[in-house]
Amino acid sequence: MTTNAQTDVGILARQHGRWHWSEFAFWIVVLAVGLAFPSRYLIMTEILRLALFALSLDLILGYAGIVSLGHAAFFGVGAYCAGLLSVHGLINEPVLALIVAGLAATVLGFVTSFLVIRGVDLTRLMVTLGIALLMEALAERFSNITGGTDGLQGIDIQPIFGVFAFDMFGKTGFFYSLAVLFVLFLLARTIVHSPFGLSLRAIKNNPLRAAAVGIPVNKRLIAIYTVAAFYAGIAGALFTQTTALASLDVFSFERSADLVLLLVIGGSGYLYGGLIGAAVFRMLQELFQWITPQYWMFWIGLVLVVIVMVGRHRIHAYALWLPNLILRQIAGRKAAVVLTDNEAP
Amino acid sequence: MTSILTNLFDGVAYGMLLFVLACGLAVTLGLMNFVNLAHGAFAMAGGYVCAIMVNRVGWPFFAALPLAFVASAMIGALLERTLYQHLYARSHLDQVLFSIGLVFMTVATVDYIMGSSRIFIKLPDVLQGQFDIFGVGIGRYRLMIIAICGLLTVGLQLVLSKTRFGSRLRAAVDDPRAASGLGINVPQVFAFTFAFGCGLAGLGGALSAEILGLDPYFPLKFMIYFLIVVTVGGSSSITGPFLASLLLGIGDVAGKYYVPKLGPFVIYTIMIVILIWRPNGLFGRTATR
Amino acid sequence: MTYALETSGLDKHFGGLHVTRDLSLKIVPGARHALIGPNGAGKTTVINQLTGVLEPSAGRILLEGQDITDLPVHKRVLRGLSRTFQINQLYPDLTPLETIGLAVSERLGGGGNWWRRMGTRDDINAEIAETLERFRLLDVMNDRTSTLPYGKQRLLEIAVAIAAKPRVLLLDEPAAGVPEGERKDILAAVAALPRDVTVLLIEHDMDLVFSFADRISVLVSGALLVEGTPEEVARDPQVKAVYLGEAA
Missing domain, CATH: 1.20.5 (Single alpha-helices involved in coiled-coils or other helix-helix interfaces)
Structure with missing residues (x-):
């Protein structure tokens, strides 16, 4: 028995x-x-990068329940770090530079995590927002290093491993980004299905109980926040490497806000939400820009308002209705795709 | 020496303006625990209403100011009844998403109607220029701001402490459940206060066009300032946000004057330090509830 | 001798409210100790200080002779002090399997492990199975906790505290709100605890207290009124006054 x-x-x-x-x-x-779609490498690369960035937010929001409005801080640090490494020729091998840029963001994530784990939602919102604004202010202050609003000049990314050169169609950039995303996705998947990942969900559900079974709540939150910073830094570095750009707007509030939006569109707490959300968001953006080139922000705003008014869970239920119906027909069992993310009110 | 006093004067004017702009947010946050990142949109609405009335219709500036208040208050009341009130019980994340969405829509709409460049409101001659008192330069416009905002602050304080509505509001802020048990219509009190707060923001928006600048991105640019006022000041009284506004105003003006390259850096650092040190705000409650 | 759990001069203020007054408790190893008192006597506040949820204003707390006053909640648990809550504190989205699994993983030192999948360590699986079986939760182990009937949730609340293999277990009204029919499961689970585990029970139900405890402390207005065996406490005129006074 x-x-x-x-x-x-x-x-x-x-x-x-x-x-x-x-x-x-x-x-x-x-x-x-x-x-x-070999003619669409650029936009697809952009989606992959967004997806990686969203994966980073999902780790802290979807699993640990930390709301952040300043995730662009880490994206920006990764982006500038990759850019500076290239401009000054410090590290010419892109993969190595990518990792170093990710680690730079990791350091910032670790240091700021101590500020973020304290306090409730609102304090966290303010602190994360404040940190991103701080980074932006710093980048502006030291415009002799960062190039200010004009951005870094003279970024020239060398071939990957000295073999695969970045081409003008973005083919190399796309497969490079896809490979990075896939590897980091595998890592994230391992993390969230481990005891450590489960303990994050426990903390999100009930921090009081989590501590009362011996889970070191703060330590776990610091750990996942730091890991998420690494992911965001890598996303930022990918941005610089695949576009050869890095300017002040890598830190912008809109970048952080859009990120929350796309994760909400895709659904948080099951890893694929960020990936799906990135694709949907980018295509929506494309559609809105096509309808009203200058005022697409209005439509993004409308999407946000509608999502919240109708209710995130209900929207996901609608969106999953068809896939689940098909699954039921084919596999003859209960729906396989279920989202469960309950942020406490 | 005199430049210090001039800066102090400008800082006080700026701070009082921030207070009028942000005090409505203190109520939203304190009373209903609602994170309204769209507060600046109401301020912008007031600013644009004032600008249109003065520049296009030809109203005198002082007649357009009350209208800015009324217009923003009405927009606030409308949105509170139709949208906001359904979200009070939702998570902070939902509230943040909703209000960011609202900001994006407002920014794009104003951009569409009014264009994206900064607009100026034609001021009457009385308010232009400055005069010297013992060598200290006093801007007429800023003096008026201090006068108006000072009167408003005193008025608010009196309303809150002396009137029946004030005691109801304070009771509702302290403990909404107990207050409704005492027969206070909390949703009504809140709807009214929300609209009033939006009205004040609208008035502040009209007044600030000259000093802060008015363009479609106003709600995004100053969002952090309003949030600083409220989170640093705490939302348990209006004294906290008032003091926080003054500190922020003086600090920002002084920062831009003395360390121009580090201005925003100083402000954000101080905010983070204060939030870590006193998560309930510098003047907020400290006791566990 | 070394007490399993000891407090000396424990004091707690909330602003002007004095909720724990100079409380010195000594609980011997293996004891079945009950802490009783009228409503508002500050019993749960004492538990919260013992477990580290609240910081005492003054006084020390010793667990098996070692000072734990300044340790955070989770470290006290790993030192062998575990608790149940008066109101269930569970993870609504997690299953009983995961809930128990977390407690076991954490104690066996695998909780911070991020590279290994859940369910791949046999020793942990065995212990989860054993705990679930003991608390009759095997049939619902893969259901979301929020969907369980209240009685099962209450069992899970106790099971998760015991899965931490405590040396000292604090039970805060374990039978609170449980329907009559399901009470016996809970009482049986409490009675079946190994004898070397020290238990501090907080309870309103006097039948349960007198059938379970071998020693009773009576708390009134945050201060210790009487301590003794059940017989002594039952005979005590002061206790009678407090309880009859409250009942009248």
Whole structure:
């Protein structure tokens, strides 16, 4: 009896972390889309970068429940770091530069995490927002280093591993970004299905109980915030490397706000939300810019208001209605795609 | 020496303006625990209403100021009844998303109607220029701001402490549940206060066109300032936000004058330090509730 | 001798409110100790100080002879002090399996592990299974906690405290709000605790207290009124006055 129960427990506990066939399908579709539209590499690269950035926010918001309005701080540090490494020829190998840029953001994430874990939602909002504004002010102050509003001049990214040169169609950039996203996704997936990842969800659900079973709440939050900063830094560095640009707007509030929006569109707390949200968001943006080139911000705002008024959960239920119906028909079982993210009011 | 006093004077004017702009937000946050990042949009609405009336219709500046108040208050009341009131019980994340959405829509709409460049309101001659008192340069416009905002602050304080409505509002801020148990219509009190706060913001927006500059991005640019006033000042009284506004105003003016390259840096650093040190605000409650 | 749990001169103010007054408790290892008192006597405040949720204004707390007054909540748990809450404190979105799994992983030192998947350590799985079985939660182990009936949630609340393998267990009204039919499961779970675990029970239900405790402390207005065996406490005129006074 007990051994049976133990086996059951093991199977059920591992169930969450097992690869679902829909996940394989997802990545195959991503790759297929990449191969099918060679004329759209630039925008697809942008989506991948956004997806990585959103993955970073999902780790802290979807899993640990930390609301941030200043995630661009880490994106910006990664972007400038990659840019400066290239301009001054410090590290010419892009992958190495990428990692170094990510680590720079990690340091900032670790230092600021101590400020962020204190206090409630509102304080966190203000502190994260303040840190991003601070970074922007610093970048402006030291415009002799950062190039100010004009941005860094003379970024020239060398071939990856000295072999794959960045081409003008963005093919190298796309597959490079895809590879980086996939590797970091695998890492994030490992993290969230580990005991550590589960303890983050526990902290988000009930920090009081989490501490009362021996979970070092602050330490875990610091850890995941720091990891998320690394991810955001990598996203920023990818931005610089694939566009050869880095200017003050990498720190902008709109960047942080858009990020929250796209994660909300995709749904938080299951890792794919950021990826799907990035694609949907970017296409919406494209659509709005096509309708009203100058005033697309209005439509993005409207989307936000409507999402909140209708209710995020209801929208996801609508969006998942068709996929779930198909799943039920084909597989003859309960819906496989369910989102559960309840932020406490 | 005199430049210090002039800066102090400008800082006080700036701070009082910030207070009028932001005190409505203190109520929204304190009373309903609602994070309204769109507060600046109401201020901008007031500013543009005033600008249109003065520049295009030809109203005198002092007649357009009350209209700025009324217009913003009405927009506030309308939005509170139709949208905001459904979100009081939602998570802060939802409230943030909603109000950011509102800001984006406002920015684009104003940009569409009024254009993206900064606009100026034609001021009457009385308010232009400055005069010297013992060698200290006093701007007429800023003097008027101090006068108006000072009167408003005193008036607000009196309303809150002396009137029946004030005691209801304070009771509702302290403990909404107990207050409604005492027969106070909390939603009504809040709707009225919200609209009034928006009106004040509108008035502040009209007054600030000259000093802060008025363009479609106003709500985004000054969002952080309003939030600083409220979070640093605490939302349990209006004295806290008032003092915080003055500190911020004086600090910002002095910062721009003495360390022009580090101005915003200083402000944000101080804000973060204060929030870490006193999460309930510098003048907020400290006792656990 | 070394007490399992000891407080000396514990004091707590909330502004002008004096909620714990110079409280010195000594609980011997293996005791079944009950802390009782009328409503508002400050019993839960004492528990919150013992577990580190609240910081005492003065006084020390010793766990098995070691000063834990300044330790954060989670470190006290790892030193062997665990608790249940008067109002369930569970994870609504997690399953009982995950809830117990977290407590076990944390105690066995695998909680910070980010590279290993949940459910891949046999020793942890075995312990989860054993705990779930003991508390009759196996049938619902993969359901979301928020969907469980209240009685099951109450069992889970106690199970998760015990999954931390405490040396000292603080039970804050374990049977509170549980319907009559499901009470016996909970009482049985409490009675089946190993004898070497020291238990401090806070309870309103006097039947439960007198059937369970071998020693009772009576708390009134934050101060210790009487301490003794159940018989002594039952006979005590002061206690009678407090309880009859309250009942009248």
